[in-house]
Amino acid sequence: MSVAKIADAYAEALLELANSNKSLKETTNDMNIVSQFLANSSDLKKFLGNPLITRERKKNVLKDVLGEQISSVSLNFLMLLVNRGRVAFLDKIAQKFLELSYKQDAIEIAKVTSSVALSAQQQKELAGKLKLITGAKKIKLALRVEPKLIGGFTVEIGSKLIDTSIRGQLKKISNLLGA
Known part of the structure; x- marks a missing residue:
């Protein structure tokens, strides 16, 4: 069974x-916490995915960190996921759950990757513009900082990608020049 199917099944069951x-509101908040924790701690992700570490x-560790x-x-x-040997997919399951939960409430998730952290004002303005573009009632920003973008940001909403990064623009120029 593929990771996507596993994530879908568990996310739907949790929903x-x-x-x-x-x-739903409390569980959505919890999965936001879990998702943020995993996004900020690659060590925890590796730990949970390591088959040599006992259940x-x-x-x-999950009780200590998130309890x-x-x-x-x-x-x-989360304990069920550990028991069933699916905790390695926790990140994907949490993301899928949030996607389903927000979709149920007509909220779009925008995965924003920027070269530097966005201020609260920038986040608010970006969310407002994305609402206009998508027609969604509400936009939830999933923020990530990636210095390799050099400058600017990328936004991923569903299958759409908006790339305003300098790295993306340099790549376009390179493709145009045939390099």
Whole structure:
């Protein structure tokens, strides 16, 4: 089974659970925390994906790191992933859950990668412009800093990519020149 299918199945199951418990908002917040944690800690990702580390140790680390920050329902879901040997896919599962949750609430996720951190004002303006472009009721920015862009940013919404980075522009020029 592919990673995407696994992520879809678990994300849909968690969404169904959150809807039935009337805890969608709380679970969405929890998965945001999990997703941000994994995005900022490549060591945790590697740890969870390492098949040589015991399930018990993975559970203990997840409880220590996230136990105080997320609900018991979400923590139990993470324990289920560990028990079933699917915790290595946690990042993809959390992202898919957030995508489904936001779609349910007519919220679009925009993955923004910038060369430097965006200020709150820049984030607000970007979200406003993306709302106009997409026609979405609300835009949720998933921010990431990538200094290799040199300057500017890229925005990915669904299958659309907007590249205003200097690296992207240099690549276009290079392609035009046939280099």
